[in-house]
Amino acid sequence: MTHALSISDLHLGIRNGNILTPILRGINLDLSEGEIHGLVGESGAGKTMLGRVILDILPPAAVITSGQVKYPAGASTHSARNNRGNQNRGRISLIPQDPMTSLNPVKRIGKQMSEILKLAHPNSSHQTHQRAEQLLREVKIKKPEQVLQQYPHQLSGGMRQRVLIAMAFSTEPKLIIADEPTTALDVSVQRQVLRLIRDLQKNRGTTILFVTHDLGVVAKICDRVSLMHSGMILEQGDVADVFRTPSHRYTQSLLEAIPRYDRPREKLTPVAEDLQTELIQTAREYDQHRQT
Amino acid sequence: MISIDRPEVISARRLSVALPNLAARRRFQPTPMVPIIREIDLQANKGQCLGIVGESGSGKTTLGRTLIRLLKPTSGTILFNGQDITSLDEAELRPIRDRMQMIFQEPRAALNPRRRIDDAISQPLLAYNKVTGVSEAREQAADLLRQVGLDPSLGKRYPRELSGGQLQRVCIARAISIRPALIVADEIVSGLDMSSQAQVLNLLDDLRTQLGLCLIFISHDLSVVRSICDDVVVMLDGRQVESGPVAQMFTQPRRRYTQSLIDAVPLPEPDGNWLKTTIGETENHNRVKAMNIKGTTALVTGSSRGIGRELVEALAKSGVKKIYATARNISDIEELSRSYPKLVKTLSLDVTDDASVNQAAAECQDVELLINNAGVNKMSALLAADGIDDARAEMETNYFGTLRMCRAFAPILKNNGGGCIVNLLSILSNVALPLMGSLCASKAAGLRLTEGVRAELDADNTLVMAVMPGAVDTDMSRDFPPPKMPPADIARAIMDGILKGEEEIFPGEMASGLREGLKADPKGVEKELAGYLPG
Structure with a gap:
């Protein structure tokens, strides 16, 4: 199996003056071609930062202290961060979390879509317009010609997320980072959007890193899953194995924390405080160990 | 139910809200109004949690905001602690404002980024003069932070320094600071990760018990609703499509939408198959009224033979909870209860007799699906008949019988959260013929009756369906020439119509063909029918 992306022993910190706060601690992650890989963790686990490493859109204060990110044949690694971006442009794209803040409120949808399309394929405006229309049709938008003329605020949350999915797939990328793409949607729309992502991904053989905190969504759409806490991957494996026989205590307690309509309980059981502190402690010890 | 230890805190009756449609505004003309929520009935008591669920745009938030009078209803009434607050103005609301609070979805947006946490929590205390001064407010803020499981030292921080879960607890602390009786929580855990979600829900549940809070919990996540709410109101397009105890809604959702x-x-x-199933998404149906047959309790009149009998069979096979099979002579239907001993309960019922109908209604308080199938055909003309006895008999069963049943059972359906009434009519409801005139008249009366009942029950979300088949292969139309539809097909069409929430169905080619023909050339169709039917 070829890898669409391979991250080995990645360490990353945020520099603030002379202090370097570790964010990612020894991440190993191989994404096979055509898989949907779930990246799960509570807020602050480092999911989004890992996504930004892959997209090469790190904030200026972020420093990769060791490890590397290997893209498929010929693509750049992070050893050369000076000529950022360009080589990966079009090969990796992003489906962002919040469709309202990710679209430009003062530009029509058509205009925003063609900006991306023109970067990937410098065609005539007419061709670009037709391509945009076709893309919207592929994400099951009923009146694409009308939507192209509209502004983001005129669309519903589900429609906006579809537009962003169309934009993410528009450059025929090999890899897509989906950063909580359905968190802002209600359950019915969420299911439609998940199905859409899965169908598009199947047809094109795209690899997706699906960042989310919702284990339910992971169970339904992902092939494999990695669980993160304090910048470390605690458990990794096939979705079926991880959900049926979770090996890490943290995975077990996360699964138990989820309210389920089919198993109503008197009280929910959040991840225990001492487990949380224990995990943070492990991360600290890891840092000290690395320094010495 | 109002009880001593759990007094009612808030209730709404036939609550509707309309807002100005600014997009459709025209100069020099009044702004047109769009209805946002329509005829909502609900009630929540002290210490109780009422869930409001529905897809985005169904009016959940508008309802929540209207209940605490951030919006003004266009009609209906809201009672808060027994006081009518429907049309109070802002000054009149002020004295009771401190009894109601709201918590919002996005805690980061709900807190002033330039205010420290304890300052934010102190504000309502100061605004409602609950404390003597700032220092006392700060002290109370520290206590409140402890109460929601946060370290009081966090009070000196700014919102940006706290996580989403912590901020949502701060918002809860602020909401309970002035000891409200009612809290409206609008999607408060949607933005939180699984672990913080469990913490916040547990906290809210504990506070509800400790402080005897009445909680209106708005959410689209039914797993969360199941874990915290006692009762639920399900909303779609501003209407209440279903309501009741939370456990019942999950074991037996009455609507397909639910x-x-x-x-x-x-x-x-x-x-892997979960994403592939598309139940209720692509199908074309009336989403507000489409009903779940599975798990319901049905009553079928005239179930000794023909369509009635087939209906009982079809219902039994589609997973209903109970069927009341009724007929004038109970001996005619004993066989049905032998075939389905656990499902079918037989009942003697004469729809032409008030006492009999009332007795059935008293016995069958759990009916959700009423099928008025009983009907007679005396093959009688209007003028050529010997007298009007036949016409009277037809009217008595086909019209008054159905009316009696609707009157007796509509309140029962409403009590059970809205259900479905199916009236078996005929394509003859729509025609005038020189023969069987009295049957046509009684069926036409039945059609108007059905439409009238539908109009009266509109707000209750009861599906009222008119079934208008052509000739059916039953005793009633034994003299009719073929083609006749097998009664089992009619039963199947009715089941399908209920699932789709249809208000009129014309099962079979004959009925649908005649319906089209009646639209184009009514006189021609009537002439053709007269030639076909036995004179």
Whole structure:
């Protein structure tokens, strides 16, 4: 199996003056071609930062202290961060979390879509317009010609997320980072959007890193899953194995924390405080160990 | 139910809200109004949690805001602690404002980024003069932070320094600071990760018990609703499509829409097929009224033979909870209860007799699906008949019988959260013929009756369906020439219509063909029919 992306022993910190706060601690992650890989963790686990490493859109204060990110044949690694971006442009794209803040409120949808399309394929405006229309049709938008003329605020949350999915797939990328793409949607729309992502991904053989905190969504759409806490991957494996026989205590307690309509309980059981502190402690010890 | 220890805190009756449609505004003309929520009935008591669920745009938030009078209803009444607050103005509301609070979805947006946490929590205390000064307010803020499980030292921080879960607890602390009786929580855990979600929900549940809070919990996540609420109101397009105790809604959702909301929740069980199933999404149906047959209790009149009998069979096979099979002579239907001993309960019922109908209604308080199938055909003309006895008999069963049943059972259906009434009519409801004139008249009366009942029950979300088949292969039309539809097909068409929430169905080619023909050339169709039917 070829890898669409391979991250080995990645360490990353945020520099603030002379202090370097570790964010990612020894991440190993191989994404096979055509898989949907779930990246799960509570807020602050480092999911989004890992996504930004892959997209090469790190904030200026972020420093990769060791490890590397290997893209498929010929693509750049992070050893050369000076000529950022360009080589990966079009090969990796992003489906962002919040469709309202990710679209430009003062530009029509058509205009925003063609900006991306023109970067990937410098065609005539007419061709670009037709391509945009076709893309919207592929994400099951009923009146694409009308939507192209509209502004983001005129669309519903589900429609906006579809537009962003169309934009993410528009450059025929090999890899897509989906950063909580359905968190802002209600359950019915969420299911439609998940199905859409899965169908598009199947047809094109795209690899997706699906960042989310919702284990339910992971169970339904992902092939494999990695669980993160304090910048470390605690458990990794096939979705079926991880959900049926979770090996890490943290995975077990996360699964138990989820309210389920089919198993109503008197009280929910959040991840225990001492487990949380224990995990943070492990991360600290890891840092000290690395320094010495 | 009002009880001593659990007094009612808030209730709404036939509550509707309309807002100005600014997009459709025209100069020099009044702004047109769009209805946002329509005829909502609900009630929540002290220490109780009422869930409001529905897809985005269904009016959940508008309802929540209207209940605490951030919006003014266009009609209906809201009672808060027994006081009518429907049309109080801002000054009149002020004295009771401190009894109601709201918590919002996005805690980061709900807190002033330039105010420290303890300052934010102190504000309502100061604004409602609950404390003597700032220092006392700060002290109370520290206590409140402890109460929601946060370290009081966090009070000196700014919102940006806290996580989403912590901020949501701050918002809860601020909401309970002035000891409200009612809290409206609008999607408060949607933005939180699984672990913080469990913490915040547990906290809210504990506070509800400790402080005797009445909680209105708005959410689209049914798993969360199941874990915290006692009762639920399900909303769609501003209407209340279903309501009742939370356990019942999950074991037996009455509406297919509710079922689709439940099915859309991704449970943490690996399942590759979950995304492939498309129940209730692509299908074309009336989403407000489409009913779940599975798990319901049905009553069928005239179930000794023909369509009635087939209906009982079809219902039994589609997973209903109970069927009341009724006929004038109970001996005619004993066989049905032998075939389905656990499902079918037989009952003697004469729809032409008030006492009999009332007795059946008293016995069958759990009916959700009423099928008025009983009917007679005396093959009688209007003028050529010997007298009007036949016409009277037809009217007595086909019209008054149906009316009696609707009157007796509509309140029962309403009590059970809205259900479905099916009236078996005929394509003859729409024609005038030189023969069987009295049957046509009684069926036409039945059609108007059905439409009238539908109009009266509109707000209760009861599906009222008129079934208008052509000739059916039953005793009633034994003299009719073929083609005649097998009664089992009619039963199947009715079941399908209920699932789709249709208000009129014309099962079979003959009925649908005649319906089209009647639209184009009514006189021609009537002439043709007269030639076909036995004179």
